[in-house]
Amino acid sequence: MTSSKPNSIAHSQAPYDPGAIERKWQERWHEQRTNSPDLDRPARPFFQLMMFPYPSAEGLHIGNVFAFTGNDIYGRFQRLQGHTVFEPIGFDAFGIHSENHALKVGTHPMELIPRNIENFRRQLRRVGLMVDWSRELSTTDPAYYKWTQWIFLQLLYKGLAYKKKAAVNWCPSCKTVLSNEQVIAGHCERCGTAVEQRFLEQWFFRITDYAQRLLDDLDWIDWSETTKTAQRNWIGRSEGAEITFEVMGERAGENGAPRITVFTTRPDTIFGATYLVLAPEHPLVPTITAPAQRAAVEQYVARTVKQDLVARKVTEKEKTGVFTGAYARNPATGRDIPIWIADYVLMEYGTGAIMAVPGHDERDFQFAEKFGLPIVRVVAGEGEDAGTPLTTAYTENEAGRLVNSGAFDGLTVAEAKSRIVRWLEERGAGKATVNFRLHDWAISRQRYWGPPIPIIYCDACGIQPVPEKDLPVLLPYIEDFRPDDSGVSPLARHEEWYRVPCPRCGKLGRRETDVSDTFLDSAWYFLRYPSTEVDDKPFDPVRTRTWLPVDMYIGGNEHAVLHLLYTRFITMVLHDMGYLEFAEPFEKFRAHGLIIREGAKMSKTKGNVINPDEHIERWGADTLRTYLMFLGPFEEGGDYRDAGISGVRRFLERLWASAQEARSDGAPDEGVLRKLHQTIKRVGEDIPRLSYNTAIAAMMEYMNTLRADERTPHRAEVEPLVVLVAPFAPHIAEELWERFGHRESVFDAGWPAYDPARIAEEEIDLVVQVNGKTRGKVRVPVDVTQDAALAAALGAPAIAKFVTGTPKKVIFVPKRLLNIVA
RNA sequence: GCGAGAGUGGCGGAACUGGUAGACGCGCUGGACUUAGGAUCCAGUGGGGCAACCCGUGGGGGUUCGAGUCCCCCCUUUCGCACCA
Numbered sequence: 001m002t003s004s005k006p007n008s009i010a011h012s013q014a015p016y017d018p019g020a021i022e023r024k025w026q027e028r029w030h031e032q033r034t035n036s037p038d039l040d041r042p043a044r045p046f047f048q049l050m051m052f053p054y055p056s057a058e059g060l061h062i063g064n065v066f067a068f069t070g071n072d073i074y075g076r077f078q079r080l081q082g083h084t085v086f087e088p089i090g091f092d093a094f095g096i097h098s099e100n101h102a103l104k105v106g107t108h109p110m111e112l113i114p115r116n117i118e119n120f121r122r123q124l125r126r127v128g129l130m131v132d133w134s135r136e137l138s139t140t141d142p143a144y145y146k147w148t149q150w151i152f153l154q155l156l157y158k159g160l161a162y163k164k165k166a167a168v169n170w171c172p173s174c175k176t177v178l179s180n181e182q183v184i185a186g187h188c189e190r191c192g193t194a195v196e197q198r199f200l201e202q203w204f205f206r207i208t209d210y211a212q213r214l215l216d217d218l219d220w221i222d223w224s225e226t227t228k229t230a231q232r233n234w235i236g237r238s239e240g241a242e243i244t245f246e247v248m249g250e251r252a253g254e255n256g257a258p259r260i261t262v263f264t265t266r267p268d269t270i271f272g273a274t275y276l277v278l279a280p281e282h283p284l285v286p287t288i289t290a291p292a293q294r295a296a297v298e299q300y301v302a303r304t305v306k307q308d309l310v311a312r313k314v315t316e317k318e319k320t321g322v323f324t325g326a327y328a329r330n331p332a333t334g335r336d337i338p339i340w341i342a343d344y345v346l347m348e349y350g351t352g353a354i355m356a357v358p359g360h361d362e363r364d365f366q367f368a369e370k371f372g373l374p375i376v377r378v379v380a381g382e383g384e385d386a387g388t389p390l391t392t393a394y395t396e397n398e399a400g401r402l403v404n405s406g407a408f409d410g411l412t413v414a415e416a417k418s419r420i421v422r423w424l425e426e427r428g429a430g431k432a433t434v435n436f437r438l439h440d441w442a443i444s445r446q447r448y449w450g451p452p453i454p455i456i457y458c459d460a461c462g463i464q465p466v467p468e469k470d471l472p473v474l475l476p477y478i479e480d481f482r483p484d485d486s487g488v489s490p491l492a493r494h495e496e497w498y499r500v501p502c503p504r505c506g507k508l509g510r511r512e513t514d515v516s517d518t519f520l521d522s523a524w525y526f527l528r529y530p531s532t533e534v535d536d537k538p539f540d541p542v543r544t545r546t547w548l549p550v551d552m553y554i555g556g557n558e559h560a561v562l563h564l565l566y567t568r569f570i571t572m573v574l575h576d577m578g579y580l581e582f583a584e585p586f587e588k589f590r591a592h593g594l595i596i597r598e599g600a601k602m603s604k605t606k607g608n609v610i611n612p613d614e615h616i617e618r619w620g621a622d623t624l625r626t627y628l629m630f631l632g633p634f635e636e637g638g639d640y641r642d643a644g645i646s647g648v649r650r651f652l653e654r655l656w657a658s659a660q661e662a663r664s665d666g667a668p669d670e671g672v673l674r675k676l677h678q679t680i681k682r683v684g685e686d687i688p689r690l691s692y693n694t695a696i697a698a699m700m701e702y703m704n705t706l707r708a709d710e711r712t713p714h715r716a717e718v719e720p721l722v723v724l725v726a727p728f729a730p731h732i733a734e735e736l737w738e739r740f741g742h743r744e745s746v747f748d749a750g751w752p753a754y755d756p757a758r759i760a761e762e763e764i765d766l767v768v769q770v771n772g773k774t775r776g777k778v779r780v781p782v783d784v785t786q787d788a789a790l791a792a793a794l795g796a797p798a799i800a801k802f803v804t805g806t807p808k809k810v811i812f813v814p815k816r817l818l819n820i821v822a
Numbered sequence: 823g824c825g826a827g828a829g830u831g832g833c834g835g836a837a838c839u840g841g842u843a844g845a846c847g848c849g850c851u852g853g854a855c856u857u858a859g860g861a862u863c864c865a866g867u868g869g870g871g872c873a874a875c876c877c878g879u880g881g882g883g884g885u886u887c888g889a890g891u892c893c894c895c896c897c898u899u900u901c902g903c904a905c906c907a
Contacts, residue, residue, distance in 0.1 A: 229826055230902065238906075264907060277907090313905065342905095349906045356907085362823090363905055437906055560902080594901090599833090630847070632835060636827090639834055647847045653862095685838095694836070697846035704846090710863070767842045772888045774842055811887055816841050821887050 016656040018620025022731040026125060034745050035087065036132045039530055039543055042084035047547050048075035049526055049586075051555030051563070052090040055116040057101055060123040062602070062610040062628075062640065063556075067592050069625045070634045070692065071554040072129045076727035077687045078552075079130070080751040086547060087130050088529040090137035091117050094145075095518035099449035103482065109449050110477060113140055123612060128621045128730050130747070135532045139521035144528065145451035146472035147538035148521055151570065152443075152454060153465050154577060160206045163463070166442060169308050170198035177446040195308035202444035203453060203514065207569045211235055211436040213583075214568055223589040224635070230560040236437025240265035241421045243355060243430035245276060245328035247288050248336050258284055260328055260339070263350030263435050266357060266397075267424065268416035270332040271405040272378035273355035274368070276339045277321065279347040280304040288339060290325025297322050297341060304343045312343060319344060319367045330355075331429035332406075332420070342367065350435055358393065365393035378404050379413060441566060443517040448481040448490045450515030458502035458509035467503050473511070489513040522563055523570040526550050526585060539579075550586045557591040564589070590690060593637025595628070610640060622729035623649045629692040629728060638693075651700050652732055655725060658706055658718045659736045668714035673758065675705045676717060680754040683724045692728070699724055715740070720752040767817040768793045770802040786812040793818055 029035055037045075050071035053064050072087065079085040093113045102109040117138060124131070137144055155161040169178040173193035177200075188195055207214075215235045218228045240263060247258045260276060278285055280301045289297045300322040304312070321342030330337050344363055345354050358368035358375040368375050377390050379400035386403035394400070397413040408416050424430030444453065452473045454466035466473055476497045481490050491513040492498055502509040530543040555563075567585050575583040596602065602609045615624050627648040631638025679702040686695035702721065706713045719740055726733035726746045737746035765777040766789055776799045778792045790810060794800050803822055811819040 226826060226902090233825060233903065236903095236906065240907080262907080266907080317905090319905085344905045344907095346906070354907045361907070363907075366905095435906085437903095557901080627847095630834090641834060641848070644834065644848045650862095651847085693834095694846080697836070700846055707863095765842085769841085769888070772886090777842070809887065811841090813841060817888090819841085819887055 014660060016653050016732070018622060018652075018731070019617075021735045022126070022128060022621050025731045025734045026128060028734075030133070032745075033134075034747070035130045036134050037084045037086050039086065039547065042086075042546065044083045045547050046075075046078045046083035046085045047526075047530075047550045047552075048078060048085055048087045049529075049550045049553045050087075050089070051553075051559060052092050052522070052525060053120065054092045054095070054097060055113065055120045056097070057105070057112070057116055058604075058609075059116075059119050060127075060612050062612055062615075063595050065127055065612050065624070066595050066628045066637075067554065067556065068124070068127060068129055069628055070592055070690065071552075072127075072131075072625075073629065073687065073692060073727040074552055074554065074690070076130050076730065076747060077751075079747050080723065080726065080749070082750065085130065086132060086135075086530065088135045088137075089124065089129070089131045089133075090525055090529070091120065091139065092518065092522050092525075093117060093138050093140045094450045094515075094521055096445070096447060096449070099447060099481070102449070108477075108479075108481065113138075126616050126621055127612070127625065130730070135529055137525065137528055137532055139451075139518075139525065142472045142474055143535060144525075145475075145521070147528065148451045148516065148524070149454040149466070149471050149473060150468060150538055151520070151524055151574075152516060153468065153471075154579075155205055155573060156465055158573065158577065160209065160573060161203060161443075162206065163201055163203055165199045166202050166204075167197045167309060168200055168202075168446075169195050171195055194306075197305050197307065197309060197312075200444075200446065202442050203455075203512075203516075205441040205443055205569070207441045207566070208436060208438055210569050210572055211237070211438050212434075213572060214438075214565065217568070217584055221584055221589075222587065224557070224591040227557060227560040227564065227589060227591050230557070231565055234438065234561045234565065237434060238265050238437070239432070239434050241267040241424070241430050242351065242433045243267065243270065243331065243424060244428075245331065245355070247284075247339070248327045248329055258287055260284060260353050261351045262353045262355045263433065264355055264357075266360065266417075267420050267430065268402065268405075268408075268411075268413050269357040269360050269378050270330070270355065270420060270424075271402075271408070272357040272359045272376045273330055273332075273337065274358060274374045274376055275337045275356045276328050277345045277354050277356050277364075277367070278324075278339065278341045279345045279352040280341050280343055281347040282341070282352045285324065285341055288324055288326040293323060293325035297324055300341060307343075313346075319363070319370055321367060321371065323371075331424060331427065338373070340367075340371070348439060349437065359390050360394055362393045362395065365390075376404060378402060441517075441519075441569070443520055444514040445517055446489045446513075447515055448475075448478065450518065451475065451521070452491065453512045453514050453516050455512035456500055456502055456509045457512065458505060458507060460507055461502055461504040461509075464503050464509070470503070475515070489515065491515070519562055519566045520570075523566045524574075526553075526567075527574075527580075545581065548580070549582045549584060551588065553586040553589045554592055555589075556594075560591065590635060593633070593635055595631070595637055595640055597640045598642070599639055615645075619645055619649055620652075620731075622732050623652055626652070626696060626728045630696045632693055634690040634692050648696075651696075651703060652725075652729060654703055654707060655718075655721065656732065656736070658703070658713050659722065659739065662713050662715040662718045664715045666714065668716040669711075672705055672713070672717050674761070675702055676720060677754040677758045680720060680724065680752050681759060684751065684754070687727065696728065722746065723749055723752055764815060766792075766815075768796075768799050769817060769819040770799065771821055772819060773802075775799045775802050782815060784814075786810065786818070789818050790820070793820065 050068055075085045075087045098109050098113055102112050139145060152161060171178055171188040171193055173191045178188060178195060187193060215232065215237055218231055242261050242263055245260045247260060321340045324339045324341060326339045327336040328339055356364040358364040358373065359377045360379055375390055377386065379394060380386060380388060380403045381394060381396055381399050400413050402408050402411045402416050408420060411419060421430060421432050452475055454471060454473045456464045456466060458464055476494050478490055478494055498511050499508055500511050527539045530547045531540040534540045571580060571585040572583050574580045597608050597610060600608065623645060627645045630648055631640060679698050682698040683695045706717055722733050722736045723746060733746045761782060763779055764782050766780050767777050768775055776796060778796055780789055780792055789812060803820055805822060807820045807822055809821040
């Protein structure tokens with residue numbers, strides 16, 4: 001090695017061969033269990049979690065590689081900081097995606113999924129992640145979904161799981177339930193038939209009971225702000241009032257007049273409520289409808305039901321509706337107002353009924369105009385009064401004052417809200433309420449590929465939970481898992497499975513044939529990782545106390561709402577039941593960005609997807625990892641440009657060469673060492689901020705210093721850099737570390753310390769401005785005084801020539817600049 | 823429509839609390855070494871001008887000694903949510 005001449009880097013005896021090195025270290029990590037921490041006796045446990053992937057048939061997506069690498073870097077860095085890091089992985093392999101793909105290629109998911117997983121595992125290993133492969137899990141494993149079913153039962157016992165009828169998208173041709181994504185412009189994605197709504201009995205979780213807590217915790221948990229905002233919007237808390245309207249006239253019926261309760265956020269506008277609108281599905285519709293209107297109403301309801309759930313909610317379409325023939329009394333004005341039904345009112349929000357205030361709500365305004373209903377102004381803005389005509393709904397509520405509202409005239413909107421609610425409360429006609437946009441979580445899927453919901457129906461005993469000792473309820477192998485005419489899950493066709501004795505009375509009962517939502521599988525998987533070998537409980541209490549909550553969770557923002565909200569909910573429930581000591585699952589969550597390619601989104605149809613295998617083959621995993629992280633800020637993503645990767649590869653080549661050539665004799669260069677310490681500081685600060693791109697830039701900058709003017713670096717200048725690079729390019733780091741003579745893994749070496757004293761420069765270039773314009777810089781000691789700096793600046797002709805007369809003012813920012821204002 | 827984010831060289835992107843705009847990399851230009859190079863190494867590289875200098879962070883105003891960064895208005899764009907009463 002000593003014989004190599006300075007100029008013969010390319011010919012040094014051991015060229016950088018990523019393929020060989022990466023194979024070697026992946027095997028070594030496996031044999032020596034380098035990445036399998038002792039879960040029972042960790043010194044400083046750190047649970048580093050990435051969102052587990054859905055093992056698609058296409059194989060690992062470059063976006064997965066990006067996300068997992070970013071996650072891995074954080075974990076490896078924590079390990080270098082002295083933590084015992086647990087970085088598990090698993091597969092989210094149940095669900096409609098897998099099932100649809102299986103249907104498409106005509107292979108049974110029970111054959112297909114293990115194949116996909118095998119391929120994913122192979123690809124993931126090649127990326128060189130610090131994953132503890134001994135703790136891999138799959139949601140499709142009965143040993144796993146046994147506990148998914150157990151969680152369902154816990155919610156059932158607590159009264160948090162219940163059954164009700166709910167609308168689903170139904171394809172009359174395929175005879176199956178469709179998810180919203182499978183409905184394209186009102187038609188079935190597969191056969192093109194118009195989709196309808198159907199009402200099926202389904203299982204729900206009462207997540208709305210937790211709405212306020214789920215919202216409140218967002219104030220303190222350390223999560224990406226974008227994610228927290230998305231959750232706040234999704235939970236959609238709104239304060240308002242419920243107001244009761246009495247139905248008038250002969251439709252009143254025997255038990256007194258029916259009452260309609262509406263939810264509104266604008267109780268202040270009640271004097272302007274000129275009609276009511278009920279959702280077509282509202283239960284009171286048949287009761288109140290007048291005989292003369294019955295035919296029209298029934299026809300309208302039938303038409304609404306024909307629509308699929310997506311089309312129903314299209315905003316732009318023309319308002320439609322039908323008069324019921326009934327009237328209700330406005331409790332504020334005492335006037336009788338007509339009751340209509342219209343599909344713009346949704347049964348699932350609020351009470352399924354609204355008081356329409358066309359003067360101050362755009363939708364109501366459109367509706368009133370179309371059907372000739374009265375429009376009354378009850379709020380006047382600046383320069384308006386009670387008589388100013390409304391050409392459009394006036395929805396401004398900052399400047400408005402009440403008009404045409406009896407005793408409340410002249411109040412501001414905010415004042416009127418509380419005063420009117422109080423007034424209605426006193427008269428028993430309303431009350432202040434908080435309403436949430438969040439709905440209960442529908443967990444039933446009328447499908448095959450999921451964990452069966454552990455319920456048995458008995459004609460004598462009703463709904464019976466499967467006893468815990470009988471879990472798991474195994475998903476049976478069904479040759480033809482296609483949905484059929486029956487309209488229920490294919491599981492209903494498997495007689496021996498379907499017919500089962502009632503656990504209570506022993507008579508023949510029937511199993512629930514729905515399977516549960518994939519989001520339930522993924523709502524608790526992080527709890528399972530530390531306890532994968534435990535088979536008598538879902539998670540071991542001691543392990544759980546040691547490792548949880550998760551220290552750092554990284555994943556995509558596409559899961560900002562559903563997955564992350566459901567996971568928080570399940571964690572809170574298990575906490576309330578005493579199974580967990582914490583109520584929030586993830587100490588810290590960060591959302592990663594998206595990778596695009598050459599400025600465009602990657603997609604199969606465009607044929608511009610990146611195959612990780614090919615790129616690893618060509619460049620090596622270390623180069624690919626580092627390049628992906630170099631593209632841009634991890635939390636924002638980046639643009640994968642094929643041409644750029646050579647720069648990163650060159651950087652690793654130069655690192656390799658530097659380590660090969662490094663001399664041990666003599667002393668390292670003081671200037672280079674200062675740069676080294678600055679680099680250690682920068683990289684150590686950038687990684688925790690997920691600013692991986694700038695950390696890499698800092699190392700590259702140091703490399704330029706290290707090799708400037710074709711100098712031969714000293715070992716003491718190179719060796720710490722190997723550790724800095726290790727989280728990004730773990731294989732080359734291990735190899736060079738070993739070649740430097742170390743026996744232990746570089747990840748057990750510890751992060752190098754920097755010496756603050758060494759970082760400080762003695763002299764700096766102080767920027768000098770004259771009247772705010774940069775005119776030059778002067779070389780001065782770091783701790784220069786203002787006067788000395790000014791003298792130095794005025795001593796420089798290039799600067800002094802801009803200073804005319806005596807300076808009026810001098811601004812001096814130590815270590816930064818001097819501004820002379822003339 | 824509502825909510826969140828982003829507009830900086832030829833390109834991807836730097837710039838901590840307002841303080842040298844363009845770090846780092848790609849590309850490009852020149853040079854060195856070479857039989858050769860699409861390898862490697864070194865140097866240069868925002869625009870204009872011979873130069874002194876001038877102009878530059880989507881557009882327009884403003885605050886400040888000083889603005890990519892703060893404030894107001896507008897444009898473009900990405901991503902969520904979407905008749906939520």
